[in-house]
Amino acid sequence: MTESSIPIRALPKARQRSRPNRLKWFSYISLGILSNAAIFGLAFFVLEQIPRTYTSKAAAIIPGVGSQGSVQLPGVGQASSNTGDKSPYGYLLKVDPRENYQYIAMSEVVLKEAAAAVKTSVKDFEEFAKPRVSLDRGTTIIEFEADGKSKLEAQRNTRAFYEALVKRIDDLRVEESSRQDNKTLLALDSANSNLKKAQTKLSQFKKKSLLKISEQIKNLSEEVERLRVERANLLAQQQAATSGLTQLEANLRLSTDQAADALMLQDDEVFKKLWQNYSDISANLTILNTQWTPNSPQVINLKAKKQAALEALLARSQQLLGKRMNVQRLDNLNLGLDAQTGRANLAQVLINQRAQQQGLTGQVNTLAEQIAQLESRLQTLIQEQLTLTELEREVQISEAIFTAKSAQLNVNKSDHASAYPTLQLLVEPNLPKEPVGNTKKTVILGAVALSLLMTTGLVILAWEKPSSKTDAPKDSTKDSTPVLQPES
Structure with missing residues (x-):
């Protein structure tokens, strides 16, 4: 066989590039997908691997309504309690009790109670539940x-x-209440012991006291x-009688005793005869003294009779008056008191x-003694009244204190909430x-962004034109037709 050349016509440039472009786009699209x-x-x-975390929220409030209680104690005062002034957000309170509750909420006791309620450990509860108070x-x-x-x-963890916090607050309130109640x-x-002592002292004093009724001092x-x-009236009469007595004594020139003696002697017939006899002898002796000498027998004989009569x-007189008498005293009695002269x-x-x-x-004097005795008794009663009043006052104060302490057990129950206000x-x-x-949005947005970024990059790479060396290959025979020569 002889060699023969078969002329082949070259393909157009666009057609030569279509196949590589399709392959390039297909590869980029596949890579993008x-x-x-x-x-x-x-x-x-x-x-799927990141665990989801849910947060449950709750809110509580501290009621600000106060309560007031008081017990009136007669004669002493009143015991009162006003928790309105002890309101957790009252003007007098410097510290917000919520801050205390925030501290208590994060205490180990509360966390342990909460963990036990959800049947987990304190460590796991703190790590996964992450309890928070704001x-x-x-x-x-x-x-x-x-x-x-x-x-x-x-929701269960919250x-x-x-x-758990409410239980802890209740426990603290009960503990505070117990402490206050014990106190x-x-x-x-x-107070009860003092009251019994005061009542015993009062009872013993009343038993031995002369004061039996309150009107006793008044009466x-x-x-x-x-x-x-009455004594003042009698004293006036006595002074009048004394004045009259003094005047009569001056007029009679006799004291009252002398007048009484004289009247007693005058009333005695024997004394009268003796007095008359003595007077007659005295008169005869006076006559004889004028006629005879003092030593004459008649005068001496009459003097002897006078002495015997005296x-x-x-x-x-001594027998009648009961006291020794002499001539001078008889003369002072001024015995010339007879009915005819009125001196008697x-x-x-x-x-x-x-x-x-x-x-x-x-x-x-009797009234004075009675008054003195009554005044002494009155002073004793007054002193006993003072002592009785003091003892009764002690009993009253002891009763008031006992009543106040008894009332405080009830009145101060509302005060316990002031230290630990109730959470509602x-x-x-x-x-x-x-x-x-x-997390979900972030991951999705990141994936979308990365996808867009990669897709954009691939598109840019796909649309990139080839370089001049590639697009215009060297060819000496620009218009020559390529010939395919088969192998011999």
């Missing part, structure tokens, strides 16, 4: 938060956290005053006046609608 699938597959894998400034609201792997778990009971026992005072008035007279009547008046004066004096659940723990954070 695989890359996007890998990106979104990885994103969904990450979303304060809303300007209000009395406390917010509670807790996380969970599911909606129900988050409720357990809140209830009050000790004071109450002491005795009235009696003393009446006796004083002795008989003195003996009789005056002497009798003098004696009567003297008796009246003595009677009045006796009455005055305002918003129940909610059931969260979606997990917390933007």
